[in-house]
Amino acid sequence: MQTKVQLDNLNVHFGKTHAVKGVSLEFPANSVTAIIGPSGCGKSTVLRSLNRMHDLVPAARVTGRILLDNDDIYERGVDPVGIRRRIGMVFQKPNPFPAMSIHDNVLAGYKLLGRLNRTTADEIVESSLKRVALWDEVKDRLKTNAMELSGGQQQRLCIARTIAVQPEVILMDEPCSALDPIATLKIEELIDELKEQYTVIIVTHNMQQAARVSDYTAFFYMGEMVECGTTKMIFTTPEQRQTEDYITGRFG
Amino acid sequence: MTFSSPFRSVKNLLMTLLMVAATIAVLTPLGIIFLHILKMGASSLSLDFFTQIPKPTGETGGGMANGLFGSAVMIVMAGCIGLPVGVLGAVYLTEFGGSRRATIIRFSADVLAGIPSIITGMVAYTLLVVPMKGFSALAGAVSLALIMIPIVLRTTEEQLKLVPGTLREASLALGVPLWRTTLKVTLASARTGIITGVLLAIARIAGETAPLLFTALGNQFWSRKLTEPMAALPLQIFNFAIAPYEDWHRLAWAGALVLVGIMFTLNLAARYFGRQKRYS
Ligand SMILES: Nc1ncnc2c1ncn2[C@@H]1O[C@H](COP(=O)(O)OP(=O)(O)OP(=O)(O)O)[C@@H](O)[C@H]1O
Numbered sequence: 001m002q003t004k005v006q007l008d009n010l011n012v013h014f015g016k017t018h019a020v021k022g023v024s025l026e027f028p029a030n031s032v033t034a035i036i037g038p039s040g041c042g043k044s045t046v047l048r049s050l051n052r053m054h055d056l057v058p059a060a061r062v063t064g065r066i067l068l069d070n071d072d073i074y075e076r077g078v079d080p081v082g083i084r085r086r087i088g089m090v091f092q093k094p095n096p097f098p099a100m101s102i103h104d105n106v107l108a109g110y111k112l113l114g115r116l117n118r119t120t121a122d123e124i125v126e127s128s129l130k131r132v133a134l135w136d137e138v139k140d141r142l143k144t145n146a147m148e149l150s151g152g153q154q155q156r157l158c159i160a161r162t163i164a165v166q167p168e169v170i171l172m173d174e175p176c177s178a179l180d181p182i183a184t185l186k187i188e189e190l191i192d193e194l195k196e197q198y199t200v201i202i203v204t205h206n207m208q209q210a211a212r213v214s215d216y217t218a219f220f221y222m223g224e225m226v227e228c229g230t231t232k233m234i235f236t237t238p239e240q241r242q243t244e245d246y247i248t249g250r251f252g
Numbered sequence: 253m254t255f256s257s258p259f260r261s262v263k264n265l266l267m268t269l270l271m272v273a274a275t276i277a278v279l280t281p282l283g284i285i286f287l288h289i290l291k292m293g294a295s296s297l298s299l300d301f302f303t304q305i306p307k308p309t310g311e312t313g314g315g316m317a318n319g320l321f322g323s324a325v326m327i328v329m330a331g332c333i334g335l336p337v338g339v340l341g342a343v344y345l346t347e348f349g350g351s352r353r354a355t356i357i358r359f360s361a362d363v364l365a366g367i368p369s370i371i372t373g374m375v376a377y378t379l380l381v382v383p384m385k386g387f388s389a390l391a392g393a394v395s396l397a398l399i400m401i402p403i404v405l406r407t408t409e410e411q412l413k414l415v416p417g418t419l420r421e422a423s424l425a426l427g428v429p430l431w432r433t434t435l436k437v438t439l440a441s442a443r444t445g446i447i448t449g450v451l452l453a454i455a456r457i458a459g460e461t462a463p464l465l466f467t468a469l470g471n472q473f474w475s476r477k478l479t480e481p482m483a484a485l486p487l488q489i490f491n492f493a494i495a496p497y498e499d500w501h502r503l504a505w506a507g508a509l510v511l512v513g514i515m516f517t518l519n520l521a522a523r524y525f526g527r528q529k530r531y532s
């Protein structure tokens with residue numbers, strides 16, 4: 001088992017708030033790792049440090065190391081833009097670009113960079129939309145506005161947009177929390193397929209979802225990582241009392 | 253039925269009448285101004301107005317072609333200064349600004365917006381006219397730009413704030429650099445709102461007279477040099493209206509009508525852009 005991303009004593013401060021406290025954790029390649037824990041425990045903060053989104057928050061300070069294929073992404077001289085190309089992100093609320101068509105949304109990563117190659121464009125659109133199982137639903141209306149899709153379709157479009165630029169790692173922050181059960185199921189199936197090609201890290205509030213889609217699970221509490229391991233182990237024989245309480249819903 | 257009921261309807265009627273009266277009080281002056289300008293201006297307006305320059309004293313006829321041209325030149329120049337400075341300032345405030353510095357800039361913009369325009373003209377006079385040893389279109393444009401900057405800055409800032417943060421993040425997460433995200437996502441989403449603000453700012457400076465008195469000065473003749481005094485529509489209206497000749501008064505009215513027409517069109521255009529539907 002090869003490690004794709006590794007956190008080494010990661011600390012994140014927002015001004016005086018110590019949001020993530022000395023977390024060390026490994027994310028194995030070509031697998032799905034779920035991050036679970038109660039609200040405010042720092043899940044999103046960990047996820048956003050992985051693609052250097054905190055660079056834009058003046059109050060945020062990230063220390064420690066995050067290794068992507070053994071290279072520290074926070075090392076001096078590393079371009080965050082290059083990191084974000086390799087580590088894509090899907091957000092909680094579907095956020096397609098409202099002024100763009102479905103077609104253009106898939107290609108947004110190329111269009112916004114001004115690096116669109118017209119000969120391969122349609123190919124990229126088709127293969128990306130097929131990967132997220134959206135192609136059949138939209139192939140006849142690729143030129144319509146992306147906002148006309150349903151929430152679940154929009155979220156799959158956002159995933160298509162992310163994989164269109166061929167990242168290595170995909171971060172997902174509660175990608176199904178705005179969706180109904182059927183749309184959720186579709187995304188979960190998709191996540192399962194994505195791991196063949198990508199390393200997936202997903203934050204979720206839904207225990208069943210974590211159990212269904214992930215291979216590994218890490219449990220966070222108050223900014224610390226309490227426990228991590230295979231999903232099976234975390235959900236059946238957790239070592240820590242806190243983990244067990246949280247998973248069984250006995251959390252106080 | 254209670255006794256209060258007749259009083260209630262009386263009160264209701266009274267209040268309604270009061271409000272109707274207030275509405276009329278607001279609309280009447282506007283209507284009077286508009287009708288008066290239309291009546292006085294329309295009869296004096298002719299093709300000559302747009303093609304001729306003012307005739308020497310004593311001769312009848314002539315127009316304000318040089319004033320229209322001068323106004324257009326100075327507005328375009330003011331826009332060339334005011335638009336980038338205002339928009340870039342707003343981008344800095346919303347996208348890059350630390351909170352402390354942003355507060356200072358915002359406050360300065362508000363103060364600048366509140367300064368009477370005659371003082372803006374005096375500033376341009378001291379900074380440009382005195383060192384350049386002469387009145388000039390350039391100085392006029394700068395003084396107009398000073399009026400334009402805070403308006404563009406604040407309206408643009410408001411529009412940029414309306415762009416959801418999730419859109420910026422979506423773009424950044426795709427590996428698009430911040431400056432490109434700002435240009436292609438943030439500014440592009442706020443485009444119609446920014447255009448509205450700019451049109452309103454142009455409408456505002458198109459009618460400014462005071463700052464031009466010390467800067468562009470005005471010119472009876474054609475002038476195409478930016479370093480020389482240049483005519484402007486509001487200046488010509490002012491000069492002609494206070495002159496003791498009946499014929500010049502008529503020209504002033506025609507100028508007023510044209511100016512009001514320009515402002516009216518700009519405001520309509522601003523409304524049109526402001527109303528364009530967009531998904532958020
Ligand atoms: N931009 C920010 N500025 C200041 N504090 C922040 C910021 N983002 C997060 N925090 C703080 O960091 C802590 C962790 O927040 P985070 O969003 O990571 O929690 P979470 O586990 O994702 O919660 P949820 O499940 O509700 O999404 C919280 O105390 C929060 O207030």
Ligand SMILES: [Mg+2]
Binds near residue numbers: 043044045173
């Ligand atoms: Mg969160």
